[in-house]
Amino acid sequence: MRAVDAVIRQHLNSEVVLISQIADYIIAAGGKRLRPVILLLIANALGYRGTAHHALAGVVEFIHTATLLHDDVVDESDLRRGRDTANAVFGNAASVLVGDFLYSRAFQMMVSADNMRVMQILSDATNVIAEGEVLQLLNMHDPDVTQERYLQVIRYKTAKLFEAAAQVGAILAGADAVTEEAAAEYGRRIGTAFQLVDDLLDYTASAAEMGKNAGDDLREGKPTLPLIHLLEHGTDAQKDMVRTAIMEGGTEHFDAIYAAIEQSGALDFTRAAAEREAAAAADAAAQFPPSQFRQTLIDLCAFSVQRKS
Numbered sequence: 001m002r003a004v005d006a007v008i009r010q011h012l013n014s015e016v017v018l019i020s021q022i023a024d025y026i027i028a029a030g031g032k033r034l035r036p037v038i039l040l041l042i043a044n045a046l047g048y049r050g051t052a053h054h055a056l057a058g059v060v061e062f063i064h065t066a067t068l069l070h071d072d073v074v075d076e077s078d079l080r081r082g083r084d085t086a087n088a089v090f091g092n093a094a095s096v097l098v099g100d101f102l103y104s105r106a107f108q109m110m111v112s113a114d115n116m117r118v119m120q121i122l123s124d125a126t127n128v129i130a131e132g133e134v135l136q137l138l139n140m141h142d143p144d145v146t147q148e149r150y151l152q153v154i155r156y157k158t159a160k161l162f163e164a165a166a167q168v169g170a171i172l173a174g175a176d177a178v179t180e181e182a183a184a185e186y187g188r189r190i191g192t193a194f195q196l197v198d199d200l201l202d203y204t205a206s207a208a209e210m211g212k213n214a215g216d217d218l219r220e221g222k223p224t225l226p227l228i229h230l231l232e233h234g235t236d237a238q239k240d241m242v243r244t245a246i247m248e249g250g251t252e253h254f255d256a257i258y259a260a261i262e263q264s265g266a267l268d269f270t271r272a273a274a275e276r277e278a279a280a281a282a283d284a285a286a287q288f289p290p291s292q293f294r295q296t297l298i299d300l301c302a303f304s305v306q307r308k309s
Contacts (some may be wrong), residue, residue: 073203
């Protein structure tokens, strides 16, 4: 990860001062860096001994960071990772344009890797992520979103980059088709688990723990899994309250909705869904040869559902 951080710093350089300022502001905020970690772990677990995985892990982090910049503008967010968002500090226009810079820089770095399969996986993933963003936009303020439609957004918007990172690690290591698919499955599943826990934490974690404001999903009119479950299993009064909250946005009724979510079992339902995904990810990782890297991949599955932030 130190080598990946060095790659990130090296490729953040720009003659345009504002680009360097904003990019550095976002990267310096830290984060779990799970996507690049997964790429490194899988490459090592499958016997890779080169250094190209450092640059490609940096590519994955650049793509992720670009999506965060754009997300925060679309969602009108003002807090991420416990700090003011870039759009809150520098403005929406600058954040969107620097997000574009990070995307284009990621593609420059992909080309330098000189591996057509890797470029195909990462470019396809970037396109699917954009589709997921638009799907989520279509779901906003729509109380009739089904579990299937919501899970499609997760697969596209969040899980796809986890999947791509894992698959690139396997490709670098020269894995066979079965092993490469096991890696992709690991990424898909742990990425889905990660997002489902994020949905859960939006109703259970404090702003200090989560690094963003509790109830942001509700404020933005996002029908996430706990709300969808409540809409399917709550009382008529609870359903009416949630439908109105999703359509209008805001957190005026957050306490009442949280109580209804808890009472309906929606939190347990969401956690169980995340745990199933994490278990499937662990099963996929178990197909790799025994090593400390494989064990860490399996340990990450437990972390993804037990985390508090």
